[in-house]
Every structure is written in C-alpha cells, then in structure tokens.
Amino acid sequence: MILQILGVVFLILLLAIALLAWKVYRLVRARVNADLTMAMAVLPDQSMELEPSSADDWVERERLDFQQRQLKILGAHHVGYFCVHSGFAIIRLSLWKVKDWAVVALYEAQSSQASAEASFIYEVAGKLNDGSLCITSNAHAAYDSRPAGHRMLFDEADSITDFLKRLKQELTTEGKAIRIADPREFFIECYEDTTEWSWREEQLTSDRTRQRLSSVGVHVTDELMQELVDLGRAYAVEININKVRRKLARNTRMSVAQWEKVRDRLIIVNEKMQLHHLLEAVYEAAGELSDTQEQVLDGFEHSTQELVDPISAFQMLVQSMNLKLRRIAATNHPVKSEVYLPQ
Secondary structure, eight states, X not given: OOOOEEEETTEEEEOOOHHHHHHHHHHHTTSTTHHHHHHHHHSOOSOOOOEEOOGGGOSSHHHHHHHHHHHHHTTOEEEEEEEEEETTEEEEEEXXXXXXXXXXXXXXXXXXXXXXXXXXXEEEEEEETTEEEEEESOTTXXXXXXXXXXEEEEOOOOOHHHHHHHHHHHHHHHOOOBOXXXXXXXXXXXXXXXXXXXXXXXXXTSHHHHHHHHHTTOOOOHHHHHHHHHHHHHHHHHHHHHHHHHHHHHHOOSOHXXXXXXXXXXXXXXXXXXXXXXXXXXXXXXXXOOHHHHHHHHHHHHHOSSOSOHHHHHHHHHHHXXXXXXXXXXXXXXXXXXXXXXO
C-alpha cells in the first residue's frame, strides 16, 4: 500500500501511514533502536536532498506529460526533475515556475517497499510576507496541522490552470504576492519551515503525535520522547544555519569561485544553540587545539549547565582561546546570528 503524503506548505511533508509503517516495523523490531527508527520514519523527514532525476523514471508518465503540456501552454518555465528519498518513500518531483509569482510542483510518491503503485499529486504555491499559500490535490494535506503562516487548501479540480486561478484569487485576498526568485530554494525553505515546526517539543509531545506513533506500533515512552525532542532542537539549529548560509550566498559580492572556497569554512552561531552545538562550533573554528585551549574549553563546559547567550559565550571563548576569526556578517533573521571566517 502506497505511502500517503501529507503536503508541507506547498510541497509534501512525508508521513508513513499505519499499514506501511507496520510492515516495515516488523522488519526492524529486532533492532535495539526499533522504536526510534520507526518514530523517525513516521515523523517528517529531517533531510531534504533534491537529487537530479528524469521523466523516464516516473510511473505515472502519462499524467505527468498531460500536466506538463498544460504548463507549457501557460508559458511556465521548467526548473527541473528531482528525486527525494525520504523514510520508506521515493518522491519524484517536476518543478515549474509561473512567471515570478507562483511555483508548481508535480510529484508522485512511491513506496520503496512496494514499487508497483504510485500516488500522483500536484500543487501550486505563492509566497507571502509571513509564509506561503498552497493549493493541493492531496485531500489528506488539508487536515494536517501546520505553522500559522503556511496555509494549505485542498481543491478537487483536475486542471493546473484552475489551481493557478484559485491561487491568484487567494493571494489577492491575502495581499500582494512576493516575487519568487529561486523556485528550488523556495521549495526547500518551505519544507524546512514546516518540518522544523513539526519537530518542536510542543508538537512532538502532543496527543496527536503520540497517537500517530502508537498506531504504528511504537512504544511511546518518556525516554523516547526526550530523544525526539533533542533531535528536533538539533534540527532547528541546523535549519537556521542553513538559512543564514543561503542568505549570505544571495547577497555576497564574491564571485562564484570565491564563495565556493569559503562557504564550508564559515562558522555560524545563533541564539538558539545549546551547549553541545556551541562547543562543536568552537572546535570547528579552532581546528587543532593546544593544551591550554583545551583546558579553557573543558573548564567552560564543566561550569556551564545552560547557555543564556550563545553568541556572547562564543565571543568570550574566541577571545579566551585566542582564536583568529573575522566576523563577516550578522543578521536577526531568521534568528539572531553571527558569521565568522577563520583566518
């Protein structure tokens, strides 16, 4: 039975339905971490890697070709074919841009356990000041909870043209739509926003999530929930770092070659970091530590139970350890962050 896909913002937020999750659970239950493995398969996948793909890989090729012909008639620009491996599903995506105000996503979801079937879904989305607005053909998506700034509306129309007309009407009532410069980046950021929200403590510990996990055979314990909460917090830090890095890439005056050289060397710290995130950033910035620097870092770790101001703490450690860093940027969005480059 194919995986049901619950849409995220304008793209899908992948959730395993009970039957498929139970089948996979029977295969992995002998493992010590079976509950955690299954819980992570049911919850939205924290990884969004858009791998290049081809239309030849699609099971629903006829339906894909029909919708794409409609998009070409409308003058839409094809961004590309992509494939996403998420949990126990394979998602094939065809991404389109309609002028500068809308993005269209055609995709099919196929279980990696049962390859004969595929679910075909299409969505259109526009960008708003505080999030996004999406029209989806996936009825399940309309009933799933999501962040307040990201609206999802279900429509039974079988025409992309009708979807775009409705999106335009809805955007008019919401206010002026924001230009979408990079459809692929918009796609990823929408996914990250909604997934990060789903992994917040209040969502993970809700009765709704507990019931979903229990329905697929997960033994929900306080220990398991704490593991999931910790994973969610780490994911939030990673997402905010990724957003800052993309923001820098959009606004840098460096050439492409220069940016490629420094991108992976950047040290990004933000106000949401916990102690172990901060220590990782310091180790990354310092490289090989001297004995004296190790002592400073160990002393800080042992004397700090909770970070009040991660950015100030990072600055203090940089000074105390005499690290050679240059601050190259600071931002308050999406969270207060500072960016450093080792010298």
